[in-house]
Amino acid sequence: MKKWFAVIGDPISHSKSPAMHNAWYTEMDVDATYIPIRVEPANLREAVASLKLLGASGWNVTIPHKEAIIPLLDELDEQAAKMGAVNTVVKMADGKYKGYNTDGAGFVRSLEDAVGTVHRDKPILLIGAGGAARGIAFALLAGGYRNITIANRTVMKAEAICEELGTGQAVSLVEAENKLHQFAIFIQTTPAGMANGTLNLPFSLEKFPQDAIAADIVYNPLMTPFLQAAEEKGATIINGLGMFVHQGAIAYNYWLGHYPNTSNTIIELTAQLK
Ligand code: ATR
Known part of the structure; x- marks a missing residue:
């Protein structure tokens, strides 16, 4: 029987997930379809009940429902529980x-x-x-990375994540700025530099080290002010597109039991966004 998947969010029309997943189904010869569904916050409970009733094989969850959906699900993965957010729902065998x-x-x-x-x-x-940093922090820890410092405008929020992680150091943006040279990998998770955003980089890169790796989770635009500044300092830069494609590929694997080809997808989406 044909399987069907969805992404729920508000807004949703800009989402690149339907085109990406449908292209994977065609490429991998999977009999499935993936549709975007706009769900306003007030309708989340009914929307989730409907998806279950209609027998969706799974769906993705995006802003603003990643936290609110948790109590509406039957089961929760341990890592997702720690992160306090869900972006993928899977219909289990039972x-x-x-x-x-x-x-x-x-x-x-x-x-x-x-x-x-x-x-x-x-x-x-x-x-x-924020939510994105929290998810990345837990995934880094699960991946064995053990030397994590979190810098945030509101230091208390960084402290709270470190406490939950059971490791890591929380610092202010100014403290981070003053010891930038001590780090090798930088991960920018604030909305600074989004296409329609008005934010500037939250701090100066004057003390940025040589041979660093700089990643941003934003992919529209592909080149953010942070990546631009890091590249000027000689860093290897990583835009947010890979994160987007891989979160989709991992969800695809939960649903269908195999991985799609991600490198072609990254090349195609890069060409579209340039
Ligand atoms: P997300 O879920 O996408 O991570 P979020 O939870 O709203 O989004 O978190 C946004 C992050 O960007 C937070 O770390 C926020 O800092 P605060 O915790 O101090 O609010 C940060 N941020 C947003 N605007 C900022 C700005 N103008 N300068 C510095 N940091 C900013």
């Missing part, structure tokens, strides 16, 4: 719907895809302490 989070793992895959194996002791600076 018909129950289980929530997972593939965003953080998608980031770690994109990092390792771009630069190969990374030494697990390398000092990492995570900039920002």
